[in-house]
Amino acid sequence: MTTTERPLVLPGDPISPDLIPSSTSKPLRLGPGLRHVPPSDIVPVVAGQLITNHQKNSMWVEYNNNRLKSSAPAQTSTSPPYPPTPPMTLPHLSFESATKKTRPQLAPGALVYARVVLANKHMDPEIECVSQSTGKSDGLGELKGGMVFDVSLQFARRLLMAKSKEEGKVEVLELLGGEGLVFEIAVGRNGKVWVGGEDVKTIVVVGRALRETDEGGLGVEAQRKLVRRLAKGMK
Template sequence: MERTYVLPGDSIDPTLIPSHPTRPLKLGLGLKHIPPSDIIPTIAGELVTDRRKNSMHIEYNGGRYVPIIGDLVIGTVQKTAADYYYVGLSDYTSNAILPQLAFEGASKKTRPNLAAGALVYARVSLANRHMDPELECVSTATGKADGLGPLVGGMIYTISLGMARRLRMAKLVEKGKVAVIEDLSSAGLAFEMAVGCNGKLWVNSENIKTILAVGRAVKETDEKNLGVEAQRKLARKLIKEMA
């Protein structure tokens, strides 16, 4: 991957725009195509070019989460209506709607009973600037949960949108890799995580110290923008403290 910093409206060097003989160019977050051939940034951040995937996007930390269809998010149930749960995704935004039948195998008799404060891992199924977003906890193609649904136990952490995207990236040895997670796992810490594109991280383990260590590792890496070596140093420190 190639990376460079850009500001809104900057001209992008043509050498940074990937090309592929068969794959169309994919423009991700923060980029806009202006016909016939101009591509401009709409936000400030790091331009990431992936020539293998023939794609480009802007990596940034700030800003308010805006739901996009297909995003995986972690939400908190705010209230329950006859057929829906109203789920909060971020501060100062309207609640998303989660149909009570949008779960694997759900019927009027078997649908989950989620109280206010319950956490759910869901996919954005509808996102429209004129309507509240809608969520689902089941694949419409297979009818299976595919890892979505209520999150029981564990702890929730708020992280930057940029860190959420980093955690969801493929596990590649490159700049931006969240090495602290792999090092904690390699050291024998058993835990599970769910990452929401809305800047939420859920960590669960049978050991509360592990939950706290993983949450601290991600938060500190995020807030201090630690590089790979600094992350590994932090991992060693946390493991030593748990011994």
């Protein structure tokens, strides 16, 4: 994704035509935080950073909120859990190859990596752990062990787009792997990151690296220094 500017915008601010993608081969796609006002005005409805993807002819506003996002770690308990999530429905058959006899048995408070399939103000959200198009889990399902860490929504999006050429690339996970740490993660668009590993110390180090990178807005070189410091502390 090619982005050259990330201007801050406020609700109702006019957006310069220079920042709007102008591809003639694809329709312009507006993401979260933007609204089309006929006939041709585009205005932000939230405060945040305006992000433009010229390759996909799309734009959106990057901002933090507490709304449910597609694909996110969530707990199945309806009592106040950690991390806090609203009550939601996870049908027993919303798992790969699940039947009435083979459906998974989730304990209260179990953590799952799920996709939001229904969310409106009149009903509890519904989530699923299977792709409707493939019938496969595609990495979704119960997350056992590990720990959950909070990051900003913007940082979560950057983690999910780590393989892109977007400015502000996050390399901290690759760097940690280069130091010999063995771990796995599940990144939710709700700002929750689950980290599993071979031992608690590894999990804590990975979570700390993610939090410090996010909160400090660290660039690639600063991420390298952080990882070297944390890896040294483990020896």
